[in-house]
Amino acid sequence: MLKLFKSVAILEGISYLLLFGLTMPLKYWADMGGPNKIVGYAHGILFIAYVVVAFLFWYDRKWSIKRLFILMAASLLPFATFYVDKKYLSGLQ
Known part of the structure; x- marks a missing residue:
C-alpha cells in the first residue's frame, strides 16, 4: 500500500x-x-486516485484525523504531495 500511495502522490504532484x-x-x-x-484528464484521474488511495492508506495505518486532513489538503496545493512524501512517507515500511 505504501509503494502505491507514494507512486500516486508523486504522479499527482x-x-x-x-x-x-x-x-x-x-x-x-x-x-x-x-x-x-x-x-x-490525466490530472483529474490522478487526483481522484490520490484521494482514494490516501484515504485507504490513512485507514490502514490508523492515523489521526489530523493526518488525514494533511493528506487531503496536499492534493490541493502545488508541491504539497512532494512534501507529504518527504515528511510522512519516508522511512515507513
Whole structure:
C-alpha cells in the first residue's frame, strides 16, 4: 500500500505542475488547448486516485484525523504531495 500511495502522490504532484505550469500557459498564451485537455484528464484521474488511495492508506495505518486532513489538503496545493512524501512517507515500511 505504501509503494502505491507514494507512486500516486508523486504522479499527482507532477501532473499538477504540468497542468498549471506548462499546459495552462500554452492554452491561454499560445492558443494550444490540446496539451491542456490531455494533461487535464490525466490530472483529474490522478487526483481522484490520490484521494482514494490516501484515504485507504490513512485507514490502514490508523492515523489521526489530523493526518488525514494533511493528506487531503496536499492534493490541493502545488508541491504539497512532494512534501507529504518527504515528511510522512519516508522511512515507513
